[in-house]
Amino acid sequence: MADRVNLTLPPNSSCLPDLRRSVAGSFAGVDRAVMADVLLALDEAVSNAIRHGSRAGEPVQVSVESDGDWVEMSVRDAGPTPRLPRLPDEPPPVLQTGGRGLWLILQLVDEVRLQRLGEGTRLVMRRRVGSRVDSMAGPDGSG
Numbered sequence: 001m002a003d004r005v006n007l008t009l010p011p012n013s014s015c016l017p018d019l020r021r022s023v024a025g026s027f028a029g030v031d032r033a034v035m036a037d038v039l040l041a042l043d044e045a046v047s048n049a050i051r052h053g054s055r056a057g058e059p060v061q062v063s064v065e066s067d068g069d070w071v072e073m074s075v076r077d078a079g080p081t082p083r084l085p086r087l088p089d090e091p092p093p094v095l096q097t098g099g100r101g102l103w104l105i106l107q108l109v110d111e112v113r114l115q116r117l118g119e120g121t122r123l124v125m126r127r128r129v130g131s132r133v134d135s136m137a138g139p140d141g142s143g
Helices: 013-026 032-053 101-108 132-136
Strands: 004-009 060-066 070-076 111-117 120-128
Touching: 004 013, 013 032, 013 060, 032 060, 032 070, 032 101, 032 120, 101 111, 101 120
Parallel strands: none
Antiparallel strands: 004 060, 060 070, 070 120, 111 120
């Protein structure tokens, strides 16, 4: 299993299938359900970076690494972004168009941090490698 993948992606959604294949292939030892969450969260984060943070045509920097216990993903755009996005406290209204990416990411990973870097944004997401149900069980296997 690879420990780290670093990619520089063009600000175009046509790169997303290659991103998913590259990450899935490099972390083949990670549980399939966990990897599905990682790939969907990464897809949403990169899509947001392309849509909202790469308006000047700058590439998106992606890093994915695992220490065996966690998978950490970092997605950085160069902006210009007028303000740091806000992590939502609740899902967007049903009929609202857009605004679901960060909410979905929060449902898929265990930790999320947003940082302002220059005119751009860095989103760091961490997902436990063990299943979320397993990580909530007590030492004797009870919840």
